[in-house]
Amino acid sequence: MLQRDPSKDYKTADDSGIHVEYVNAVYDTLMKAPNEVPKEVLKAVINSLLKDRKNKDHRLWPHTKDDLRAYLILLQNPQFSTLSTYVIFAHLLRQVAALSDHDHHFLVHWIKLLERDRFKGILERLHNFIACRLFPPKPEDLPPLAKCSWWIPCATKVMALLNAANNLAQPPLVAHTDFYNSTLDHLDLMAEYYAWQNPSSHAGFSFCQYPFILSIAAKRSVLQKDSEQQMIIQARKSLVAKVQRRQLPDVGMLFLNLTIRRAHIVSDSLNEVARKQHDLKKKLKVVFAGEPGLDMGGLTKEWFLLLLRKIFHQDYGMFTYDKRAGVHWFSLTPCENYQEFNLVGVLMGLAVYNSINLDVRFPTVCYRKLLSPAVVPFNNPRATVGIVSVTLDDLKILMPDTARGLQDLLEYDGDVEDDFGLTFEVSQAEFGQMKAAALKPGGENLSVTNDNREEYVSLYCEWVMNRAVYQQFAAFYHGFHSVCASNALIVSLGFIGCHPLDRTLCCM
Incomplete structure (x- = not known):
């Protein structure tokens, strides 16, 4: 089942040597078989994984190419779509994630050779695994999160291997948007971001380490909230500096204030930006010289529109x-x-x-x-x-x-x-x-x-x-x-x- 030609030694990243048609046929048949057969298959998977776990230093253990082929075949098992198999699936993901960089290199190149449907199947199972672990439909069906905090990091690391394989494939096997997990939009993304920014005080895993899994909405949220935080920090610094110099604070110092003449919009913008380099991270406000009105956002957008239309x-x-x-x-x-x-x-x-x-x-x-x-x-x-x-x-x-x-x-x-x-x-x-x-x-x-x-x-x-x-x-x-x-x-x-x-x- 592992190799198309057992007499041949497949040692390159260009060809796993796996008998793909046979593997596909076995899994397709397995899903149609009576309940006893899939159960026996899962028992065999458990025995295989437990045998692997006996070695304490899994990363340093010299894996053979047959070991890697076995991991690739097991990842394609459609049985891991159900909640009842997640404990076994988690241990498989843990072992794959813990492989050496050298072994990951081979796996990535072999994964990129998978058929599109098989690749998507693995990806969808990983997405569902992460989503169900974060927000389980029936919490009692899974171990307590505190006891299996490694589940999600391992699944995400394996998904990173799929992402690397997808980037190598020409053309890509799936769209990059297929890696987005919209479930993560409901997390406290700024907590994830701050944990990633401060590894010394927040040791551990953060989804921000793997941006390919974050949706456009999630990325935009992180970017926007981080900008707001920086604006507050800059405004506070200006306020403290004023007080330390015993000067009376004013509201204007909290903003990046640009005064622009419409007839000289490019030159004035250049001069204002150059003159106020230290204020660029404050909230932007624009005023057109000689014109009444407060900038509630409309004048800023008009300034952008006119300036960019010109440039x-x-x-x-x-x-x-x-x-x-x-x-x-x-x-x-x-x-x-x-x-x-x-x-x-x-x-x-x-x-x-x-x-x-x-x-x-x-x-x-x-x-x-x-x-x-x-x-x-x-x-x-x-x-x-x-x-x-x-x-x-x-x-x-x-x-x-x-x-x-x-x-x-x-x-x-x-x-x-x-x-x-x-x-x-x-x-x-x-x-x-x-x-x-x-x-x-x-x-x-x-x-x-x-x-x-x-x-x-x-x-x-x-x-x-x-x-x-x-x-x-x-x-x-x-x-x-x-x-x-x-x-x-x-x-x-x-x-x-x-x-x-x-x-x-x-x-x-």
Whole structure:
């Protein structure tokens, strides 16, 4: 049952060697069998797990590949869908979670080869297991939570293996949203967040360690409440500082107050943000010069709308917009001053921080770049930021027409060098003139051929999403993190895919 060919030694991560059709047939038959048969199977599972438990140091025990195959087969057991099997299921999850990193590596690569339905079956059973352990329909049917506090951490760690496998699979076996567990929306998420932020005083497990399992609503809640807490802290600091200087406190000191002239909205915004760097984490309030009225939220939203409409207009030259993709990207043209890109980063940060809806969409690679690194390098303004690995799939989201042309180049059956006449360079507008940029040293003299076209496509993607926009994005990155320097952001952006921050900006 374990191997398709018992005489063959399967030792690679590329093939588990499991006789998949046979395993599937056994489980399908098991679910239709009389009650006595499933009970006997569960007894066999218990004996197997108890045998494994005899070794005290489970992690260090050298597992054979047959052991790992057995774990993978047991995880697919559909019997673990029922509450009565959860005690056995929990012990299986505990042993899988405790495997070494080396063993996890093999399991992840084998899991990504599962059929979609089998993969979804494991995922659904894990979701139900976590939900029922947190909120049991009949508490008396399960052991007291205090005696099995390890159940949920082990299940979540195994789910992390599935998430890693799903990210490796091309295409992914399931949508990233299938990993969301909406049951967690009913937990005290801020308690989870604070426990994660303060491991010394709250030792143990937190769902914030595994952001892929948190829904968009959960992530947004953590981000919003964390922002509110930071606003209170900043306001309190200002108040204490005033009192210590024996000055009379005023209400205005509790806010980030921006006074803007409509006719000079970009320059005034730049100056105000630069002048009030230390107040960026206070609650935002905007006043238009010469106009009466209190900002109850409407003026702030109008300021965002007018400023972003100006900055993101293609005639302004800072960003491009692809109508087919529906996303903005940084202009590939170098400029003399990157302050305005820093301002846009601050604006995006203020929008997230103040829970303001902005109708601006960036491609997913932008959010990966914002986490590279997730924490701004301390006292090193020249540290490299925003550089990530990119592929043609990323370019398809950003520039679908350009990506289609590159895909055609890769699939072309004729002579690429003669028929396309390309070299390893690209043309770009720079201060009103077209200039060539080499994709690699000496690229202007290197022809693109059938043999090196994959390298050309890879370098082109690297140029569009990293090299050509490095200064622009670095300014944007530092502006954003000057406001949103928080672990809550890591929770919100903590997975690759359709980013919740994008939805936070567009759907608040």
